[in-house]
Amino acid sequence: MAFNSSPKASAKTPTKRPAQAKPNASNKKAKTTTAAPPRQRRxxxxxxxxxxxxxxxxxxxxxxxxxxxxxxxxxxxxxxxxxxxxxxxxxxxxxxxxxxxxxxxxxxxxxxxxxxxxxxxxxxxxxxxxxxxxxxxxxxxxxxxxxxxxxxFRGHMSKLAVHAVGARVLESLFNTFTPKQTAFLKQEFYGPHVTIFASEQSALEEAPTLRKNIEKLPEKKDKTIAAIGSLVNKGAKKMLYGLTFFQELMFEYLSEVDPKEIRAFAATAEIVHLTSSRPGAQAGALLISYGTAKDRKRMLKSLKGFTLSALLHPDAYLMIIRLVELTDDTVSVQKNLLNELVTAPPESENQDSPLLKLAVGINSSKLFRLLLAPESRQKLFDPFEHSVLFENPTVKEDGDEVPTSKKEASVRRQELLKFLREPLEQLCTKHALDLMKSQPGSYVLRDVYAAFRSNEVVKAVIEACRQESSILDDFHGHLSIKNIVLSDVGDSEALFSSMFIEAFSDDLTEICETNRGAFIVEALYKVPTVQKLVKKKIDKKKIKQKSRGDGPTAGFKALLAVL
CATH class of the missing domain: 1.25.40 (Serine Threonine Protein Phosphatase 5, Tetratricopeptide repeat)
Known part of the structure; x- marks a missing residue:
């Protein structure tokens, strides 16, 4: 018989059931876990x-x-x-x-x-x-x-100082209470071996520092530095740079360690967060001073977009000056820092470049003055600024002290001025009067003229004097004109003095009528090129009478002294 494969025959064939997985221990455990009731909070x-x-x-x-x-x-x-x-x-x-x-x-x-x-x-x-x-x-x-x-907070300071959340609490604590009140707490940062001196709140009359603790316990110097170094390095890994109390600790630490240690720290430091306080700026300047060329290039990039605000900050401007002063890669300085200063904001076509705001700022103007007239460096900075912007930082390599910046300062300065010359001349041409009415601005105006001897700048200053003649008797204005004239004393061409005499030769007698105007004429008399022309226009007898009159007479007496 042939095998019957009809549908009826196949329908009678029993169907196999799919194999079921045997329950195992892991399945039981999973079932038990998912079946647990949700935890009720307190x-x-x-x-x-x-x-x-x-x-x-x-x-x-x-x-x-x-x-x-x-x-x-x-x-x-x-x-x-x-x-x-x-x-x-x-x-x-x-x-x-x-x-x-x-x-x-x-x-x-x-x-x-x-x-x-x-x-x-x-x-x-x-x-x-x-x-x-x-x-x-x-x-x-x-x-x-x-x-x-x-x-x-006693006993918890070191833990909280390097905790991402706890550090914010300490920042509020130090900002709210006085340094004397928190002195016994701050002492904990320097290690348990010095905390004994702050067992009571009244034990410390002033805020402790790393330097004071080292002086008190010189035999424990290494231990004290190691304690604060551990805190600073942990805090840096947790990006606590923006907290003022942490910036203070960092500066104290960097001030006491070897330049090689500072260089090692600079390899990973984020200095853009240090622009909020004086200790932060000091710490940032040290990192810039001893960092490698690679470190400085990274720092320049991190500050891109923050240059203007940093220069206008009462302390952070020192970091920008330090970077400009020591970075050998001047192209990077131009791209990341200076370009921001010479470019007007995109939102308004009529808006001026930030240069004017910087030029009339007491601290921000020092960047331009240092580049334009490096010989004035000693007078330009006060003792604190000199302590931050110390000259020629070096690192010991193979037993020799090697400068951290390789390029000659004069070469670096010329490369930067080549980039800044046109923007600075445009600033002085467009805003001569504004600069003359400001003491910092008048110094920038004088230094731009002395560095470049630009005809356009001279014309702009003289035009400003014509439009607003009272500027010659203004407190800052007359000093501005006088200082520009004095910069011509050693110059054979004496561009400004010659053009000023040409424009105001018939008005010199009238200018001498005021005490401040007399100071301007006195400065002109010191310029050999125009001395004879000035002498012809001066009525000496009238000046003598003015010098004996009431009110300010210093200008008249100064003019008489040179005649």
């Missing part, structure tokens, strides 16, 4: 009720009576539970509200609860959300409860 019902009250409490239009009523409902809810509630991500703000809106007595009671357990207080400082509560405590309780708050 005081859940209380937190939810407190959050409803907080939402009403934070409304700015609440009357004092409404605020008081809400607080009377909120405070009993969180009493004796504040620490646990504050550590919850969405409930910390509820406890903060009591410090913000509560009475001094309510703040004191809640503060006592928070500080009873030192371990919990440390957790609050390090918590991403709860640390805001500690910031509120510092803000609202620092006057009445300073001693309690400061003692709560």
């Amino acid at each position: 005081h859940a019902d209380i937190v939810e009720e407190a959050k409803v009250l907080w939402n009403k409490l934070r409304v700015k239009t609440n009357s004092p009576e409404q605020t008081r009523e809400l607080l009377d409902q909120l405070i009993p809810l969180i009493q004796n539970k504040a620490c646990q509630i504050a550590l919850q991500h969405d409930a910390s703000r509820v406890v903060q509200a009591v410090f913000q809106f509560g009475s001094p007595e309510e703040r004191a009671s809640l503060l006592k609860e928070l500080l009873e357990d030192g371990t919990t207080f440390l957790e609050l400082c390090k918590s991403q959300y709860a640390h805001f509560l500690v910031l509120k405590v510092i803000k609202y309780c620092h006057k009445e409860h300073s001693e309690q708050i400061l003692k709560a």
Whole structure:
């Protein structure tokens, strides 16, 4: 018989069931884990009720009576539970509200609860959300409860200083309390071997520094430097550069270590974050001074876009000057720093370049004056600036002291001035009057003229004097003209003095009528090229009479002395 393969026959054939996997231990474990009930957080019902009250409490239009009523409902809810509630991500703000809106007595009671357990207080400082509560405590309780708050930080300073969140709390602490108040806490940064000197708050009369601790315990110098060095290096890895207290520690550390250690630190340092304080600027300048050419190039790139704001900062301008002064790669300096200063903002076609704002700034103008007239460096900077911008930094290599900058200073300066010449001349041509009315601006105007002897600049200054003749009797204006004239004394061409006499030869007698005008004429008389022309226009008898008159006479007497 032939085998029957009809549909009827195949329908009778039993169908195989798919094989089922045998349950194993891992499956049982997974099943048990997923089946576990969700974890219930502590005081859940209380937190939810407190959050409803907080939402009403934070409304700015609440009357004092409404605020008081809400607080009377909120405070009993969180009493004796504040620490646990504050550590919850969405409930910390509820406890903060009591410090913000509560009475001094309510703040004191809640503060006592928070500080009873030192371990919990440390957790609050390090918590991403709860640390805001500690910031509120510092803000609202620092006057009445300073001693309690400061003692709560004792023993925790080194841990908090290198904690990403805790460091923010310390920043607020140091900014709120005086250096004398926090002296015993700051001492912890220098190691346990020096903390003994700050066992009591009154033990230190002034803020400690690394230098003072080394002088006090010279035999422990290496140990002290190692302690603060560990903090600084850990903090740098966590990018704490922007905190003022950390910048102070960094500067103290860099000031005491060998230049090679500074160079090693400079390899990874982010100096753009150091532009917010004086210690930061000092630390940044040290890193620039001892960094390699590669380090400086990286620093230049990081400061791109921040040059203008740094130059206008009361301290950060020193970092920019240091970079410009020591970087051999002048092309990088032009691209990353100077280009920002000579380019007008794109949002307005009629807006001036930032150069004018910098030229009339007391500190920012020093960058241009140093490049234009390096011989004035000694007088240009005060003792503090000289301590930061010290000359010829060197690093020891193979037993020899090697300068950290290889290129000749004069070559570097000429390369930068080649880039800046046109923008500076345009500045003086377009804003001559503005520069003459400002002391820093008048110095920049004089130095631009002395460096380039530009006809266009001279014409702009003389035109400004014609348009506003009172500038010759202005306090800054007459000094500006006088200083430009004096820069012609050793020059055979005496471009400015010659053109000024040509323009104002018939007005010299009138200019001599004022005390300040007499100073200008006295300066002109010192220029050999125009001396004879000036002498013809001066009425000596009239000047003598003026010198004996009432009011200021120093200018008349100075003119008589040279005649």
